[in-house]
Amino acid sequence: METKEKIYRTASKLFLEQGYDNTPMSHIARELGLSKAGLYHHYPSKESLLFDIIDYLNETNFIPILKEAEKISDPEKRLIFFLRRYSEIMTMDASSRIAVHEAGKLKPHHSKIVKQNWRKTFTLIKDAMSEMQASGKAKEISSTFAAFAAIGMCSWTYYWFDYSRKESAEELSETFIEILLRGITKGKE
Amino acid sequence: METKEKIYRTASKLFLEQGYDNTPMSHIARELGLSKAGLYHHYPSKESLLFDIIDYLNETNFIPILKEAEKISDPEKRLIFFLRRYSEIMTMDASSRIAVHEAGKLKPHHSKIVKQNWRKTFTLIKDAMSEMQASGKAKEISSTFAAFAAIGMCSWTYYWFDYSRKESAEELSETFIEILLRGITKGKE
DNA sequence: TAGTGTTTACCGTGCGGCAGGTAGGTTTAA
């Protein structure tokens, strides 16, 4: 494995366990069998290491899903696809928690990039809902709030999910889809 | 105002703005027009100050709602009542974010108490849903996951809600209730 | 293929700064 990847993995693990602020660079270095200076050879600063982790998570997990979802023309199918994949990521491993929980600690320059990605996610969901409303499929509720409800539902997963019992992951995503889809679609009165 | 309350409010504000780890005691003291030692006269440690804040939030915001909700015998009404009040708290001010976002930094002794409260919230929602399923009102989905969906939806609010535009708070809670209730109830087929 | 630069991947050390927390003295109010 490449050193950069080793660093990335180790730091990721430690940030997850103890939080960014409570993980000194010396600790990460020790875990890698490296000196602190050795670690600084690969990363110019602690913050840049955090950014790399978050950015990598985005690039490998979230962006591909966004790209794939955008190709689906039917808004309902697009929404279902996205929700399923999104909650799958959440149950895969807890690492993506860093992307949310520690993003606030990035410097403006970096946090800007991260926020852009969040924005895209939000827009995708919101637009899908709006389209469903336009075609009469969905109720006339606030698509903004509904979109946040969807994201919140999924993102909250890593605050409680038991990652040692992943066999329930599929049931989880299906439950979320069920609630959200039925929650926004027009019912037969 | 009592000194303890002043400290509580000031620390609360700063923790919210900059996070617990990035707010030194000296900063809190300065903001209060106090010396650091003066602040330590009132609190034995930084962690105990954090606990007091979180515990106070629980006691004043969450517990009363739980107590009141428990009195409602009809599960659907109980659920609606709880969700409405819960999301109202979230939109009132951002302070309750501390209770979630920083709870992990408490020492075991304190975090135990906080977790018990979360447990009660979860149980209330889950039980209400189970009762609705038993009476045939709700679909046979996992009440555990559905309960987490409800909590996540609401709790996520403070990651995005614009607290300068509170006039939308009511629409928010109604949207959430709408989605969740329709999401779990049996539809006419 | 020996000789010569050059880059890469590290190490040991240390510094400046600030954090949480304390010892011990002083003011204030009842």
Next chain:
DNA sequence: TTAAACCTACCTGCCGCACGGTAAACACTA
């Protein structure tokens, strides 16, 4: 007179980060 409320000054420890090396790998000539 006494206890609570506060202050100044300080300790200790750690943290991010920089500096100046070194040894090995690599690249390029002649």
